[in-house]
Amino acid sequence: MKTGRIFSVFCVLSAIPVVFACCARKTGPLLAQDYSSWKTTHTEELQYPIPGHENTYRRIFISPGGERPEIVSRDGETRYAYPEGTQVIKEIYAREDGRYASGPSMLTAMVKRKDHPAARGGWLWILTKPGSGEETIISEEFCITCHANANEKHPYGDRNPKGEFRDYLFFPFPPPAR
């Protein structure tokens, strides 16, 4: 066998593991497409400005699997725990020229995946544009930093007056009585 042929085989064999190592694994979509048929987690119109979403209009949906979270009270502390796979999808309607757009310009979502390596606080924090098919998992602290305030007193919804652990949802489901 010619030297060149041996060298070529050697190069090809060497390149195989490199190619495999460089190939990123693709996963399927994390968010359901029919979320708009789900129940919303809030009873009020969410159009007041808030940090993170500022002056947008928001609607928040929760998947049927998350409608019955485990709520445990022990030693005076109440803790919510949403089941694995629960999806909470927030539609963001941009405000332009003093009016809200007719459709959402962005979706921000939480998917309960405790064991996922990118999970923070047991949730995957996801950003997507409707119809784009691209879902971005936010690995930075930005989302959870703000949502961690849902587990203490805060200025939204029922304001969590007892400082319950609401599993990072400002508007937990079912909506707490005020």
Added chain:
Amino acid sequence: MTPRGRFVPITRKINSIILAGLVAGIGSITLYFSRDISLTIEQSTREALGQQGRILFTSVENFMLPGEAPLAVEFFKDVGGVTPGFSVGLFRVSGLPAFSDNETITAVNRNLGRERFAPRDRSENIFTLPVIPDGIRSALGSPPRDAFFRLSEDGRILAVVYKPLVNLPKCTGCHGSDHTIRGLLDIRTDITASVARQKTVLLVAGAFFFAVVAAVWLFLGRFLHSAVITPVKKIGAVCEDVTAGKFSSRVAIENRDEIGRLGETVNTMVEGLHERFKLTKFVSASTIRSLKDETQTRRSRLTIFFSDIRGFTSFSEKNPPEEVVRLLNRILNMQTDLVHETGGDVDKYVGDAVVALWSGENAERKACETAVRIQQSLSGDPASYGGLTVGIGITAGDVILGMIGSLRRADYTVIGDTVNTASRLCGSAKSGQIIVSAETYRRLGSDATADGPYKMKVKGKEMYIKVYILRDFSRSGS
């Protein structure tokens, strides 16, 4: 089959493969580990900065919630000088240093609807670090994130993180809800020593890599040279010697491996070749050709030459055996040389007789010219040959060529009527005569001088045959 393409020494091929293997193997491992070490150091630095950022963020949060901004200012002053090479800054998203004016106090009082905090009398800029606009842009991306980068400053290398401070829901009471980021933490730490260590690691790894490659390359090269290349060259040299006819060469290999066995096989082969070469002296060229070409029995047109020494029996009785053999060999040598010079082949020696063959174009003329030169040699220098003479008979015709003999001993020789006729003509030729058949004579050309034709009664034939006694050629060698 002859190999095509440019000759490339095997040493170069093997060295190339070894070098490529070493560079690819050791190089990739060295590169991988060097890179991994650098990335680990980089990652550790980032994690440390990120951790420091989170601690500072939590500290600021806890100072600010009860409205203790002055405590936060003092805290930053203290933390900034806690270790050499470590500094902390706090900026608004606009790039202005925090606490440098009363803008925030004014906004907070406005949001609270009362004069909760009194404006400061004088401005004090406690954060003097120069702002890095690219850092701000990177940290305020979508989503906002910790931005890490390096900065060279006064011969030092600084690792910098810009950490966005999120306007948390619990901050909105004072700061309002119309913005997401309150400001940016700027944490800098001197990593000059770490970078120097990274460079040292890379340099040492590189030097180690080259040293190992060179050492292994040299070792393998020398090993292959002594184990393969040198023995192969020795075998090649022996083959070249044998090709040139030098059969005394032998492969001197002491390796107890495949190469050693090959050398032994070559030596055995050379010995066999030598024996066969020596045998060629005793076997006609046509026999050797027949062995080489595996020629089958066939019919062919040949010119047959017979010579026989006249008075040899009497001569051998009168002279000592050594002298008889010496003179016989001299005459046979002379005849054989002349036969070969004209392209003939000595088929066999039968006592003092020579049987020779010619084939192809002008075969009859070549045989007759050889006969004339033999007679001229003998008559020109009779003393050298003990005064012995020969009679020669030549004719041409179809003969049968084949391996004649037994399974143990055989000759590739000719048989047939033409052979018998030539033998009879030789037997009839007197001392110094060359008797050729008439048909052969007709093919010699006009320059052949001969006596005849004569009618000759040949044993085994009922009819007389016409023959000529060949004298000479007027244009010899034409």
